[in-house]
Amino acid sequence: MTTRPTIKEVSKIAGVSFKTVSRVLNNEKHVSEETRRRVEEVVAQLNFRPSHAARILAGRRSFQVALLYDNPSPYYVFHIQAGAMERCGELGYRLLMQPVDTTARHLVQDVLALVDEAHLDGLILSPPLTEMPELIDALDKRKLPYVRIAPGLRKNHGLATAMDDVAAAREITRHLIDLGHRAIAFVSGPESHVSSKDRMAGYRQELEAHGIAFDPSLVIAGDYSFASGGAAAKALFVRTPRPTAIFAGNDDMAAGALAAAHEADIAVPEALSIAGFDDSDLARAVWPPLTTIRQPVRQLAYAAADLMLSGKAVVQQLTLEHELKVRATTGPAPTP
Amino acid sequence: MTTRPTIKEVSKIAGVSFKTVSRVLNNEKHVSEETRRRVEEVVAQLNFRPSHAARILAGRRSFQVALLYDNPSPYYVFHIQAGAMERCGELGYRLLMQPVDTTARHLVQDVLALVDEAHLDGLILSPPLTEMPELIDALDKRKLPYVRIAPGLRKNHGLATAMDDVAAAREITRHLIDLGHRAIAFVSGPESHVSSKDRMAGYRQELEAHGIAFDPSLVIAGDYSFASGGAAAKALFVRTPRPTAIFAGNDDMAAGALAAAHEADIAVPEALSIAGFDDSDLARAVWPPLTTIRQPVRQLAYAAADLMLSGKAVVQQLTLEHELKVRATTGPAPTP
DNA sequence: CTGAAAGCGCTTACAG
DNA sequence: CTGAAAGCGCTTACAG
Numbered sequence: 001m002t003t004r005p006t007i008k009e010v011s012k013i014a015g016v017s018f019k020t021v022s023r024v025l026n027n028e029k030h031v032s033e034e035t036r037r038r039v040e041e042v043v044a045q046l047n048f049r050p051s052h053a054a055r056i057l058a059g060r061r062s063f064q065v066a067l068l069y070d071n072p073s074p075y076y077v078f079h080i081q082a083g084a085m086e087r088c089g090e091l092g093y094r095l096l097m098q099p100v101d102t103t104a105r106h107l108v109q110d111v112l113a114l115v116d117e118a119h120l121d122g123l124i125l126s127p128p129l130t131e132m133p134e135l136i137d138a139l140d141k142r143k144l145p146y147v148r149i150a151p152g153l154r155k156n157h158g159l160a161t162a163m164d165d166v167a168a169a170r171e172i173t174r175h176l177i178d179l180g181h182r183a184i185a186f187v188s189g190p191e192s193h194v195s196s197k198d199r200m201a202g203y204r205q206e207l208e209a210h211g212i213a214f215d216p217s218l219v220i221a222g223d224y225s226f227a228s229g230g231a232a233a234k235a236l237f238v239r240t241p242r243p244t245a246i247f248a249g250n251d252d253m254a255a256g257a258l259a260a261a262h263e264a265d266i267a268v269p270e271a272l273s274i275a276g277f278d279d280s281d282l283a284r285a286v287w288p289p290l291t292t293i294r295q296p297v298r299q300l301a302y303a304a305a306d307l308m309l310s311g312k313a314v315v316q317q318l319t320l321e322h323e324l325k326v327r328a329t330t331g332p333a334p335t336p
Numbered sequence: 337m338t339t340r341p342t343i344k345e346v347s348k349i350a351g352v353s354f355k356t357v358s359r360v361l362n363n364e365k366h367v368s369e370e371t372r373r374r375v376e377e378v379v380a381q382l383n384f385r386p387s388h389a390a391r392i393l394a395g396r397r398s399f400q401v402a403l404l405y406d407n408p409s410p411y412y413v414f415h416i417q418a419g420a421m422e423r424c425g426e427l428g429y430r431l432l433m434q435p436v437d438t439t440a441r442h443l444v445q446d447v448l449a450l451v452d453e454a455h456l457d458g459l460i461l462s463p464p465l466t467e468m469p470e471l472i473d474a475l476d477k478r479k480l481p482y483v484r485i486a487p488g489l490r491k492n493h494g495l496a497t498a499m500d501d502v503a504a505a506r507e508i509t510r511h512l513i514d515l516g517h518r519a520i521a522f523v524s525g526p527e528s529h530v531s532s533k534d535r536m537a538g539y540r541q542e543l544e545a546h547g548i549a550f551d552p553s554l555v556i557a558g559d560y561s562f563a564s565g566g567a568a569a570k571a572l573f574v575r576t577p578r579p580t581a582i583f584a585g586n587d588d589m590a591a592g593a594l595a596a597a598h599e600a601d602i603a604v605p606e607a608l609s610i611a612g613f614d615d616s617d618l619a620r621a622v623w624p625p626l627t628t629i630r631q632p633v634r635q636l637a638y639a640a641a642d643l644m645l646s647g648k649a650v651v652q653q654l655t656l657e658h659e660l661k662v663r664a665t666t667g668p669a670p671t672p
Numbered sequence: 673c674t675g676a677a678a679g680c681g682c683t684t685a686c687a688g
Numbered sequence: 689c690t691g692a693a694a695g696c697g698c699t700t701a702c703a704g
Contacts, residue, residue, distance in 0.1 A: 259625075
């Protein structure tokens, strides 16, 4: 393997001290136009790139942050990565993408170890890492800059970007009520996810705002998986009267419910309306396409990186807009 | 921000030279059991982790490799990352996940720049980067270790892991022929993807092996997207007689065709069989669940990292098994 | 505007 | 089995 060129070789060829090359690389003032040009020429000619390791070691900052996640959804992870990567790149930071195991016993220690090993300047946390009090406390204590995407807990603590799950759930519930539905079932996500609790709270609030009594027997516990959505739907199908609408806490479960409806030969949306949450890739791939809430996943991550790194943030917490996407799985309630 | 402990602080507390601490950290021989224990105690107590930057700078190797990708599929990227990450971790390497822009004019230069900046010990390439001759040539010239996942071109060149697209496409075509189908349409992926060409070649070979003439008008060009699968299906639906089966080059396009069939009120699989390729998340989320080929994406990446880093590889190219997943979108050809 | 010295936190190569 | 010296490729702080 050929060895990389170094700053000294560049300086030798350009006929200046290596300190001057360093100045050019860092866009510092006090370099004559001609010297700058000459150095830049040599840099381009050798395709020279300074060693990150050397810069990190010598400098006060690493210009390196990590995105921590532990999420089973490829869709979610992909877009979180893309959004964070984009903003970090624009601001001159490198982004390390770090899957972590939130069930590990030494999670906090592992994260702090990573911070030390990589000399991280900051951390971007995504759910469910945003909901771990021990982690938050440890980072605060360490005085390490960090930002949370969708903080379930302590929503007004530190830097964070989020959408309003409660309001979004109310909107989609209202959409169903406006279509004439009264017996609306809710398929919840895992107990431990605050997002799931928030969505259920929104569902319940909106029902009650319309004078519809909340019926706990219409709430089925799922776990955000396709299979759990199908199982929940099947449990609902044997009830008489059958609910006329199902609001699932995410798109995977909604797709599971939709498949169960197809299997049971229940027409969607004519006999049953189904709504999801997220607007993931799935939402447009199933048939009929899902009515759902568009969650601005990519933007949430982009804004999170910006909040932490741009130095121009005027707020600590930022709430981004969601959007109700009415597609084809919801329709007027069937007349009894 | 609290500053990290260093090897010198550890050595001071443990009462040894910092060189001895270095020996313990690197599991070198010639350290007395007692000294080792004492050092390890201090390391644990301080939660000390050595600086990657310092190690990279001082050592001959960085124990750092990068995974390069430019793929629009969250499913694919997620599993490639997971597989590569797992094997790298097991072998003591760090994995940098690097999205790259394959349409950039200076792609090769950018990749080599990354190699220099991060002192990379090697590169894992995924499609479509595996199919760029200039990149391959540049890496060979640089004598930089690399491995390709699913090399479309020069399949017997260098380290690579792959599945047999041609054989898999033959299998799924045979499955349809065995069900009595004769008018089988094929929806291709983008021209530029070798995987797409291979799948089409398999389709054609299997038809001909069964004495079924290849009919170019039954081949519709898609681009691996859901929308293109729907458009292709609609174009096929207006033909008389209508083909009784559609083999789409990937699951997204198969899902698009399936949605189009639902919309046109064509029963699947009673009136039309549809098969996909990949066994992505989509395959089980649509209804009916898709018959498809399971592509061992995660294992391909795992094996690729192993091939490059374990030092125990006995072959240069490794072909992993695919699997025909017969689910519910394929059935007996309708009797005319 | 430019440069020589010191140092970042480790590993390597050499001694003892 | 253990240690002191040199050096990796840069930035920082100080001079001129």
